[in-house]
Amino acid sequence: MKCAYNETWLSNLQLLKETKEWQKNKIISPEQQASITAAYPVAFFHPNLIIRILLFLASLIALSGVTGLLSLFVLSIANGTEQIISALCILYGIAAFFFLEAIFIRTARHYKSGVTEALVYHAVGFTLAGIAGITSGNTHVIVISCLALFSFTAFRYLDLVSTSAAILSLAFLIFYELFEQGGILRQIIPMVFIALFTPLYFFLKLQKEKRENERWHHCIMLAEALTLLIIYAAGNYLVVRELSVNLMDMQIIEGQNIPYAFLFYFLTVTIPVAYIYFGIKNKDIVLIRVSLVAIGFSVFTFKYYYSLGHPEITLTLAGAILILVTIQLLRYLKTPKRGYTRENILSSKWGSANLEALVVSQTMGGNHSAGASEHGGGGSSAGGGSSESF
Amino acid sequence: MRLEKLKELHDKKFITDEQFAELDQIISKKVFSVFYELRTLLYLGVLLFTTGVGIFIYLNIGDLGHVVSIIVLSILTLACFYYSFKNSGPYTHGKLVPATPYLDYIVLLGCLLFISVLGYLQFQYNVLDESLGETTLVAAVIFFITAYRFDHLGALSLAITAFASFWGLSVSPQEWYHNDFFASANLHVTALFFGAGLAGATLVLFQRGIKQHFAFTYFNFCSLIFLVGALVGLFTNHDSRGLYFMLLFTGCALTAYAGYWLKSFLFLLYAFVFGYIGITYFLSDFLSYDGSILFLYFIISCGGFVFFIIQYKSYFKREP
Numbered sequence A: 001m002k003c004a005y006n007e008t009w010l011s012n013l014q015l016l017k018e019t020k021e022w023q024k025n026k027i028i029s030p031e032q033q034a035s036i037t038a039a040y041p042v043a044f045f046h047p048n049l050i051i052r053i054l055l056f057l058a059s060l061i062a063l064s065g066v067t068g069l070l071s072l073f074v075l076s077i078a079n080g081t082e083q084i085i086s087a088l089c090i091l092y093g094i095a096a097f098f099f100l101e102a103i104f105i106r107t108a109r110h111y112k113s114g115v116t117e118a119l120v121y122h123a124v125g126f127t128l129a130g131i132a133g134i135t136s137g138n139t140h141v142i143v144i145s146c147l148a149l150f151s152f153t154a155f156r157y158l159d160l161v162s163t164s165a166a167i168l169s170l171a172f173l174i175f176y177e178l179f180e181q182g183g184i185l186r187q188i189i190p191m192v193f194i195a196l197f198t199p200l201y202f203f204l205k206l207q208k209e210k211r212e213n214e215r216w217h218h219c220i221m222l223a224e225a226l227t228l229l230i231i232y233a234a235g236n237y238l239v240v241r242e243l244s245v246n247l248m249d250m251q252i253i254e255g256q257n258i259p260y261a262f263l264f265y266f267l268t269v270t271i272p273v274a275y276i277y278f279g280i281k282n283k284d285i286v287l288i289r290v291s292l293v294a295i296g297f298s299v300f301t302f303k304y305y306y307s308l309g310h311p312e313i314t315l316t317l318a319g320a321i322l323i324l325v326t327i328q329l330l331r332y333l334k335t336p337k338r339g340y341t342r343e344n345i346l347s348s349k350w351g352s353a354n355l356e357a358l359v360v361s362q363t364m365g366g367n368h369s370a371g372a373s374e375h376g377g378g379g380s381s382a383g384g385g386s387s388e389s390f
Numbered sequence B: 001m002r003l004e005k006l007k008e009l010h011d012k013k014f015i016t017d018e019q020f021a022e023l024d025q026i027i028s029k030k031v032f033s034v035f036y037e038l039r040t041l042l043y044l045g046v047l048l049f050t051t052g053v054g055i056f057i058y059l060n061i062g063d064l065g066h067v068v069s070i071i072v073l074s075i076l077t078l079a080c081f082y083y084s085f086k087n088s089g090p091y092t093h094g095k096l097v098p099a100t101p102y103l104d105y106i107v108l109l110g111c112l113l114f115i116s117v118l119g120y121l122q123f124q125y126n127v128l129d130e131s132l133g134e135t136t137l138v139a140a141v142i143f144f145i146t147a148y149r150f151d152h153l154g155a156l157s158l159a160i161t162a163f164a165s166f167w168g169l170s171v172s173p174q175e176w177y178h179n180d181f182f183a184s185a186n187l188h189v190t191a192l193f194f195g196a197g198l199a200g201a202t203l204v205l206f207q208r209g210i211k212q213h214f215a216f217t218y219f220n221f222c223s224l225i226f227l228v229g230a231l232v233g234l235f236t237n238h239d240s241r242g243l244y245f246m247l248l249f250t251g252c253a254l255t256a257y258a259g260y261w262l263k264s265f266l267f268l269l270y271a272f273v274f275g276y277i278g279i280t281y282f283l284s285d286f287l288s289y290d291g292s293i294l295f296l297y298f299i300i301s302c303g304g305f306v307f308f309i310i311q312y313k314s315y316f317k318r319e320p
Helices: A007-024 A030-039 A049-077 A082-107 A115-134 A139-157 A160-181 A189-209 A211-235 A237-247 A261-282 A285-305 A311-332 A353-364 B003-011 B017-027 B035-060 B066-087 B103-125 B133-150 B153-166 B173-177 B187-207 B212-236 B241-262 B266-287 B291-311
Strands: none
Touching (some): A049 A082, A049 A115, A049 B266, A049 B291, A082 A115, A115 A139, A115 A160, A139 A211, A211 A237, A211 A285, A237 A285, A261 A285, A285 B035, B003 B017, B035 B066, B035 B103, B066 B103, B103 B133, B153 B212, B187 B212, B212 B241, B212 B266, B266 B291
């Protein structure tokens, strides 16, 4: 099975998106960009983000109209059983997939246009609802179909939402199956998660490096990040303890603790440290970002159980430490160290005079500096730059 | 981008040797930017710190330490502004390039700390009037001055929000969710005047060439406040709904035009969403007779809209 879009155009589009960034940052000239655009043609209909949202909303409303009319028609003739209606739902979902491929992708050459996303989710939704109806809500079947369908749409339509849904379905499937078995299997759920998702992470990393997988680059990066977060959550003391208490009715008496508590405390500390160590060492942006989230949550975990009762002082101190450490790091990276720079190398907000110096220093091999400094505090990293370029 | 692709561009003579050398550094990660990570951390630090200070003040009002805490906070605020003035370039009508990557955040920290001090003084000593109105107005003025002096879009958003709340308008979705926007009588009229007035002021400033890059932020708030006001008016005043319908559509047309003018599709999105809700509400009397008519309406209106955008896609290119 291949992805649904024309592969040459996809690879050209990826190339042009990057060269456009270079042009914006004045690395290459507009004339160069124009000649590259002419040499790498893209015939997709791929509008910008806002138009995509607009088309997505409009398509969803229009599709709800289609569904409404069809349901009126079906209900009026087949005053029939749930089974027939569910089967029709599945048929309708599959028909929506064919409609999407034949009309929008092949004929109108849409690529992630908003209409395609709306049709994909619409089709997946009806297929899943139909499966749920036919099996009268069998969780095993539903979760397995979720995993299968979302993996299919993530793979074929390069869809990021489907990618997250597929990874989360996989996690839920493992959790649910072990939980249903009961007994000792319930106890080892965290270990099973770590044992299964760690190889998955390395598998994804390998796939990302392969040339033929370039068009799935963003999907794989997202899957990598989610896998890392799941591994961390499975070893986190707070997650394990609260899930044990709430889902498995474990009674924790005063002075007692969950089994293997020391192990989970150990993992809560070591996993984020390992993430940030390898992230900085290998210049892996996914690891660095996930590690920041993980560090933040680890601090929260310890404060949650060993609180001094003054959250406002904790907040103020955490904020002050975070500000001071970050400013120190920014000052430290004023001249690039070991290839790290505080400049946004593909945006010209602070001019790129420093970038030249950086390139010189790198090519001349003349940087003498201590190792990468340790980070403190935590937090998410959703990309904090404020850009209103849409 | 993979190295092979870059080599291909180089081999086909699309990029020069120097450009290849520069880009090769970036793609092979010999140069690695932690720009967004550090900025996000700094922003989170400012957020945590000011939130913590706010709660701290709230919990300790009237305590013995309050004089000490207010002195400490004032010193911190002054330090932030001193640093900002010392390191920032002189005022210009155009864009101001920050001297250091963290200057923006020091300005933001100064602003937020100042508000904490102001709120504290208000609660403790009633420096200003009994009502909270004057405090928000003073806050808005300070934010506006900061925004213009240091060319700070974050401070500008804070200023507009504070100025709107001085008029009793809450510009946050959480408040709307709790029905605050709809609850007070005739607040939608205030919203209409506020939105139109602010838009007029923005146009005057733009004409004079003062901070033209602020126009996007201004119009973003203006259009949302005006359109929500018109929509609330349409929903709540059945008798004069013709008037509000016209206001809503004038607003939508102007918003769409602002989008064309500022080259931003975001305004087109606003115009579509509000216009569509308005039309659907206006037609609801005719649509509610029969389910199938409603569904047909959805198909024809939205399907037609999708068709329109795809037909005229050259107008909606990625780069407007």
